[in-house]
Amino acid sequence: MKFWLLKSEPDAFSYNDLENALNKGTVWDGVRNYQARNILRDDINVGDKAFFYHSSCKEPGIVGICAITETGIIDPSSLDPASKYYDPKSSPDNPRWITINVVADRALRRVITLKELRQHEALSEMVLLNRGRLSVQPVSKEEWEYILGLEKS
């Protein structure tokens, strides 16, 4: 099992929205960055877990955990001319944007803010703290466990 971090703007889609989607969860659509796409398409497996991170909001940070339930999904928004994520260069036969389905696992007991994460030397190599803008990113097992330890403090 591998670990990841998924960013979402809570005004658009929050962790609470994911919880409300119950067992069905949601298709992680709208990613239009190739590096993030490659991770979604090639690296993430069913059974992996991901931190759910709230970005572009008052208190950016990790708010919950989600589970990956399906991979290899053609991003439906990329084929929908009405969507702002529509990509005319993508087609069902030659899809450009492949993504995953996630469900809520559990909310963290408290928000672990970006500010707090920055204060820990053990996390200094985190992609989140070094390549700030990547919206889908790996988290090492050590980082994952360290952050879950912070939750209890």
Next chain:
DNA sequence: GCCAACGTTGGC
């Protein structure tokens, strides 16, 4: 293939 112009992300 270089690189300037431009667009987007996201913290503050």
Next chain:
DNA sequence: GCCAACGTTGGC
């Protein structure tokens, strides 16, 4: 709302 970082586009 500002702006740094960085990804994408397109002319040459």
